[in-house]
Amino acid sequence: MTADASAPIGLPGGPYDPPHVRVLSLAAAKWVSQPIAVLASLGVADALGDGPRAVEDLAAAVGARPGALGRCLRAAASVGVFAEREDGTYELTPMAGSLRVDAPDSIRNWVLMLNQGPMWDSFGKLEEAVRTGRSAFEVAHGRPLFEHLDKDVEFRGVYESAMGELTSELAGELAPAIDFSGYGTLVDLGGGDGELLGTLLRHCPESRGVLVERPHVVERARVRLAELGVVDRTRLVAGDATEEVPSGGDAYLIKNMLHCFDDATALAVLRRVREAGGEDARLFVIEVVVPPGNGFHWAKLIDIEMLADNDGRERGEDEWRELLGRAGFELERVVPATPPQSVLIARPVRRVGG
Template identity: 40%
Template sequence: MTATEADHGRIDPTMIRQILGDSLGYLYPAALRVAARFAVADHLDEPRSAAELAARTGVNAGRLGRALRLLSTRGVFAEDDAGRFRLTPAARLLRTDAPVPLRSIVLLFTDEVYWRPAGRLDDTVRQGRTAFSDVFGLPFFDHLPTAPETEQLFADALATISELEQEAVVAAYDFPATGTVVDVAGGRGGLLRTVLTANPGLRGVLLDRAPVLERHLLDVPALTGRWRTEAGDLFHAVPPAGNVYLLKRILHDKSDEESAAVLASCRKAMANDARLLVVDAVVPSTPGAHPAVVSDVLMMALWDGRERTAEEFAALLAGEGFHLGRIIPTASALSVVEAVPV
């Protein structure tokens, strides 16, 4: 018996199953996309068979049932002995009327703009750059305008993600009583709306691309007269004279060079007593499971960005005229990295 054969005899079979199971792990998000795309959860006001669900959603009954059976092994839906499926607490989050509907996020995370570059991660690692342009012909943010449905899905999903995080961010940071908050590339303005609602003495400016601003969330009675939108490019100029500048989930999808350009644009607009809040995940200094570890791989798969450590943030900020003041954890996966002009 060779050493390799002897070692094989001592391998824990559960480890073999784990590795082989993980190598087929992509089938779970594929099945999750089926449930989200066809809004299966919306049709489960009571337990229903795959045939009943297929009739309501216009898909093949046998194949739908097999996808739902896989999801049921992970607690998304539950299958009874009669072959009927019912909602679980996890599946309820896929309903369009859920308090925090995750359907748009699932559809984005399993869309081809995320899926296909992730499948080329080996090329990304070999080349030292994202394979996104190899797949779609353009970088991510140049590709989006060529695919309007995906662009809207991206905006909707990011707005929902912001809903999950913005209360925790605002609660963690002590905003000034008065002044102007500039939300740079702030999407539809969910974070800015939460900041202004919690701090009635503040005014706000939302900067983003014109198509995104058309669907902003700021026009609510409590904020009347306290906000404006401005279409623009964060790489070239941001609104001047703000007291607090927000960069939420902006730097993490950008290379150090791109991030430096954004920071330089902000620094040019800021007075010396203003503050810049970089709201991103911060990679822990010790190894282990953390949401930033997963997100970091996504950043290199789709973009040439990265999640950064405290030390990496400090170096990046210092290069563009900022000092890292403090890092404030929040109840979400994000932290508030406060930067002070120098």
């Protein structure tokens, strides 16, 4: 049972608060994000899966102190994540349900990745990144993010699980929205556990796939592709997807990888794809696209994560068009996908005499 999704949610920093109070509510975002992350880490949403429970009962179930747990629940409930009932017990809300491990739209690992450990620590060094251009993550930890992931196996598991959590929803939407059936070979660069490529292949029974990933990820992809029933149509390549670009693909997929890099590195990857795919292959880049103007958009905030954690950045449509053009592609269209993602579809610019 979950609380009524239509129940009003009291968010901090309302439009009728004085400007300085609204700024304070934004600056104090950790007062909201950290309690939610603690509750996610403790597995409170899973413990409430069978119905409401008292704080004392929950505390015993998740290994926490009742008083402190109750305070975190109260804070989270004030913004619609969990809800306190009249009898003092707590229950799930639709938002709290997304913190369950087994939820189809689970974002538990995203919450943990952003609010605990290495990526949380990097934000304490953001000013140095702004002043010097150095990665805040590297300043905080003494090594770049991806090098750190190679060493910190526990955090790598959280990071990779977070990357996979949003792929399933996107894959399910993308497969029927864009007709990939005309492409004989789909090449997914940095395709994680194969969720996206596998879902597309299920919709395209005549197509074959190639997935490029790091060796330890390839083995997980083999399992997932087998579950999807397409492993026999997929070639797995263990390697660095920024360097290892198999030739002969009819469509190349790059999801949420290029935003991790500066323009020079992203351009080098795109040029490798252009050479590998030849004159007829289509390119599908899945990224957020920064819109112009002062309005809110997730891309503008994700861009700060890129600033803090590596040398990457989010880009506007004109910036993508220019970057793709330098690599020998023409941006054909941008297709909105699961928010905040978009699919940039590009074709090779034919060379003279090609």
